[in-house]
Amino acid sequence: MAKIDFNDDAAVVIIGSGAGGGTLANELCQKGIKVIVLEAGALQSPSTFINDEWKSFGQLAWLDTRTTSGTWRIAKDFAGLPAWICKTVGGSTTHWAGASIRFQEHEFKVRSHYGPLDGTSLMDWPLTLQELEPWYARAEDKLGVTRTNGIPGLPGNNNFKVMYAGARKLGYKEVHTGNMAINSQPRQDRGRCMQLGFCFQGCKSGAKWSTLYTELPAAGATGNLDLRPESHVVRIEHDDAGKVNAVVYHDKAGKQIRQKARVVCVAGNSIETPRLLLLSASNLFKDGLANSSGQVGRNYMRHMTGSVYAAFKEPVHMYRGTTMAGIIQDEAGHDPRRGFVGGYEMETLSLGVPFMAAFLDPGAWGEDFAWWMDHYAHMAGMWLVGEDMPRESNRVTLNDKVRDQYGNPVPNVHFDDHPNDVAMRNHAFAQGEKVYKAAAAIRTYRTPPYPSTHNLGTCRMGADKSASVCNRFGQTHDIANLFISDGSQFTTGGAENPTLTIVSLAIRQADYIARQMTARAI
């Protein structure tokens, strides 16, 4: 591990160590570039992860104050917790379920494909699936995605058995144990899945890919990485010419430190990334960094989500084994005859008793709720995740009325479901219920969205500088040495779990940054 001086202005500073930041760090280090990673959270390891839902939540989740507004149900159920993402080394790759699916071709050009849609800011990506394919291939190899690179699929658990039986009876064809970044057999110094059932709590067997114990140690081994946990960045600074040249952060002791930088890459997930750009407003950039378009913080997407749980006469024990144990992909395509544009995936999901009580139907009580908890061991569950519509009014802003531990305005997350999101959710709920009824469910339940795990789009990439924050490489239009390196750069969300695409973009971005540095363009 390198130790880079605070006044050394030759390194690339990456803010965040998750799927985007952690991957980018390793890729740059492998090319011989000095990198400093500033991570707000603390360092854990598989041995310190906890198989206990609430305790793990306290260990890994981002719990700094946030506020919400808008008509989404989250603002009522979890007003202070819009997102279920992580503040820890490895970011939300500690928490993710591992689903690793490529975007579909049309999802890169939704404006052309879906046409204009009232109340949306649909826009084509400035890149195509063909351009991204080689990077997807590298990402799949890096993550060890099942059903790619000759890696067998994972064995399906009981929850998957129920999904499979119902789905096939209903006539669905694309049903299997998924493309997962979880080792079905030992690979690249990581063991095989032990079917622990605590994927969301950090994988104690290390079978699930996380930058915590793959990318970051690999980067460290090059001698080019200076990883600084518990370093919370509060401001990015720039010189008179408008190039970024330093970041200011609070260390573990709360001491404020200024680290000089040649390049700054922001990968704080789609709430903190725009927040940091907005917090860094200056005389030169009065509306925040990279915000000449006014788009920083806008087009916040969180995927159309919902869950269906079902109770059966016989036991299921869905908590045994991988949380996301299988997928139905038949609804993932674009078929406007269903009454909405875009598509959705259906993926098994399970919660333990503590989180089932918290999330089955927040605020609910009485005999019906108790009936469901009584049937816990007989329940199967699936998560519905689909493309939601980008809207300029869905946005992350600074809430000046509420301050965080460093005295800075907290982020407010405003979201209103678009009618397309609602139509898609209702369709997905109905199909999910049909799947379980086909498997002889005695009852089914429509569970509302959890706090967002797929936060996207608040610094979107685009060809038009007046309507986007960064270009096709995540380089901000306004500041050449400032990059967006996480899901914030997504132009639109696609139906798929976003991590594989975030990783692919990070590998590609590393290649671009290295070339730009060599050419002295940055």
Add this chain to the structure above:
Amino acid sequence: MRVIPISANASLTLVDESSACASENGEVPRLDLPLTRRSLLRGSGVMMGTLAAGSPVSLLAPSTAWALELKSLSKSQGEVILKMGRALYPHKRLPDAVYALLVKDLDAKAAGDAATAKMLSEGVAALDQAAGGSFAKAPEKKRKELVKAMEGKEFFAAVRGQCITSLYDNDMAYKVFGYPGSAWEKGGYITRGFQDLKWLPAPPAKASPAPYLG
């Protein structure tokens, strides 16, 4: 004590006072049975009960008798809250000892915060008054109606929200609902029934390959 607020209106707040896990190995001690024999007489009241001998839950406890020493609430206030918990989340199979955890957690909050103590005290009084004297002694159906009538009030939100963590995040509830909790120290489920469901046909190997056991 570590407090993790996850809702702005504080209707759902996690209070974890049972010492966090040992961070060196992630082991989770679970010692939340409200059983105590020492210093029973220093607090504001004591609630007691018995676990049905031979019940699954009783196997977890060193004794079938349980006692909860209250720091702020009176015994009769504790009983109202216990019964209110049962009206909110009626589980025939959950023993009173689990609902006593709700009382224990709210009592701890009341002991630490005068405003909470006042709010709980007033809420309990309102329930008693609505019941014509004693909420705890009212018939079950009546109790449910009285609780329903409180919906929307701060007291209702505080008790209901506390139920989520108090009633459903403890070893007794795990046992009753059939959730074993931590799995890593037992080697996960790879050889312990993650695909033991027999009432549906097994998916073909193409959809669900055999586990690697090498």
